[in-house]
Amino acid sequence: xxxxxxxxxxxxxxxxAQISTQPGTPLVKDxxxxxxxxxxxxEKVRLVHADFFQKTPDKYNGNPFFRGxxxxxxxxxxLFADEVIFYEKENFVKAIGNVRLQxxxxxxxxxxxxxxxxxxQKGIAKKxxxxxxxxxxxxxxxxxxxRIANVAYFNTxxxxxxxxxVMYTRSATYDLTTRMIDFTGNVKINNPDYIVEGSNxxxxxxxxxADFFGPTTITNKQNPSNLIYTERGSYNMNSKEVYLKKNSxxxxxxxTLTGDDMYFNQISGFGTAKGNVTLRDPxxxxxxxxxxxxxxxxxxxxxxxxxxxxxxxxxxDSMYFSAQKLLAYQKVDDNDPLKKKSFLRxxxxxxxxxxxxxxxxxxxxxxxxxxxxxxxxxxxxxSGEKQVTGDKIEAYxxxxxEYIDSLKVIGNAFAISKADSLNLKDEFNQVKGxxxxxxxxxxxxxxxKVIGNAxxxxxxxxxxxxxxxxxRIGVALSTCGTIEAEFDENKVQIIACNxxxxxxxxxxxxxxxxxxxxxxxxxxxxxxLRRWEDIFLDTPGYEEIQYxxxxxxxxxxxxxxxxxxxxxxxxxxxxxxx
Numbered sequence: 328x329x330x331x332x333x334x335x336x337x338x339x340x341x342x343x344a345q346i347s348t349q350p351g352t353p354l355v356k357d358x359x360x361x362x363x364x365x366x367x368x369x370e371k372v373r374l375v376h377a378d379f380f381q382k383t384p385d386k387y388n389g390n391p392f393f394r395g396x397x398x399x400x401x402x403x404x405x406l407f408a409d410e411v412i413f414y415e416k417e418n419f420v421k422a423i424g425n426v427r428l429q430x431x432x433x434x435x436x437x438x439x440x441x442x443x444x445x446x447x448q449k450g451i452a453k454k455x456x457x458x459x460x461x462x463x464x465x466x467x468x469x470x471x472x473x474r475i476a477n478v479a480y481f482n483t484x485x486x487x488x489x490x491x492x493v494m495y496t497r498s499a500t501y502d503l504t505t506r507m508i509d510f511t512g513n514v515k516i517n518n519p520d521y522i523v524e525g526s527n528x529x530x531x532x533x534x535x536x537a538d539f540f541g542p543t544t545i546t547n548k549q550n551p552s553n554l555i556y557t558e559r560g561s562y563n564m565n566s567k568e569v570y571l572k573k574n575s576x577x578x579x580x581x582x583t584l585t586g587d588d589m590y591f592n593q594i595s596g597f598g599t600a601k602g603n604v605t606l607r608d609p610x611x612x613x614x615x616x617x618x619x620x621x622x623x624x625x626x627x628x629x630x631x632x633x634x635x636x637x638x639x640x641x642x643x644d645s646m647y648f649s650a651q652k653l654l655a656y657q658k659v660d661d662n663d664p665l666k667k668k669s670f671l672r673x674x675x676x677x678x679x680x681x682x683x684x685x686x687x688x689x690x691x692x693x694x695x696x697x698x699x700x701x702x703x704x705x706x707x708x709x710s711g712e713k714q715v716t717g718d719k720i721e722a723y724x725x726x727x728x729e730y731i732d733s734l735k736v737i738g739n740a741f742a743i744s745k746a747d748s749l750n751l752k753d754e755f756n757q758v759k760g761x762x763x764x765x766x767x768x769x770x771x772x773x774x775x776k777v778i779g780n781a782x783x784x785x786x787x788x789x790x791x792x793x794x795x796x797x798x799r800i801g802v803a804l805s806t807c808g809t810i811e812a813e814f815d816e817n818k819v820q821i822i823a824c825n826x827x828x829x830x831x832x833x834x835x836x837x838x839x840x841x842x843x844x845x846x847x848x849x850x851x852x853x854x855x856l857r858r859w860e861d862i863f864l865d866t867p868g869y870e871e872i873q874y875x876x877x878x879x880x881x882x883x884x885x886x887x888x889x890x891x892x893x894x895x896x897x898x899x900x901x902x903x904x905x
Contacts, residue, residue: 354387375400391413480498617635637671650678687705713772733767734767746818758775782807786801
């Protein structure tokens, strides 16, 4: 009987059954008590005490019944009740009124009625069933139990409460041998910190772990928006660790992490995801994807690796990022402790694509809130038919208009633009110096300011008065302490050249090709990102554009000079050695 009681103790359930106890009614057993053929007869239950005993043919089919402080015993468990009918032939007991089953270990079951079949060793307790022991309290309406199979179940609802949790469920099956409870139908586990709700949960009372089968949600009570959802997983209720295997999501701090195989520690706030990982941040209109991800809830940060990339969705355009590792995090605004700023960092082989600007660098850091991007490690930026390089580049974006506002280039600043994008001549406007600020107007470069050893090579055009056609008149070589260069479509005009200024304009016929390029000229068409998918490549490897040398006039002039020299040389009398 001790095992029977333990089964009651560990399974908190509601069960429904019909038990006929009216006088004069023949014994009608619940089908649950049906005995298999050849089953062994059980030990007889034994009367211990009763204030009143009677056995009459007109009551209970002539079976004895006992009233007043009735006590029956079987295998160490004692049953107390106001009235007990003992069906001797069937070895069957019905207990009615203030029923209490006292176990040797101190656990107690109370109910309005109980039935027990000594042959099948199956029992039913009903009407306000309450089981109490030092660990928990169980309340249910009807409980079925099988001592031989060591299994109990209910199907009409019940609660189990202990020092930390209250569990609700529609139905459950409990295996006494494995101490596993299988909850099904509107399962709810309520503790001070979290609420667990699901359709099918199996709880192991030895390890205090729960396995989830079907849709299940774990909700943080203090912050209900922080929750975990899965359709297959397990939960260690001691360590607060969750393992998620199917259609799972972790919601935290307004973000959502998904993946094929996930883990989360509710105490530390650390989580991982493997396979098809996505981290969505609706507040930033940004998501990260990769093969592996980690989140740190308390630091409000996340790391993505294994071919990771990020997409920041803008109203008119989007920004695409990739690198070997991506880090997204938030920190408190220094000027307003009630606000947070969002950051995205990319490490090793960083790439960013936007329709009006594309960048490559070893790493980048992007302040999404203020729209400031820092590029480190051989950075290069393209915008239209213009290219900017330097030791470090800072890009400033207008977060409201989604425009590029400016670029700041620190160290070995070098800006190049095609002099005429409509042809394939090797004519490039070039501006370089120590520091450079490039200003944009509606996503197009409009002005460049260079400080320190500023130099420029620019092509000068003019309109032919007779033909009204724009003609190339020459190349300007400028050296200044500071330079301001204005970009107008494909033209670059030096509008200010100060501090040790020196500027000369050479006709195309008088300047050699090598003088039209700075020694570190590095126009790059092979590595430029021309579509967003290029962010995944070390280099897109586009075919290098082959430009035509624009030195026809110079070559013609040199040829004419050489011919003139030859003629002059021919006119001179030749000396003959005697």
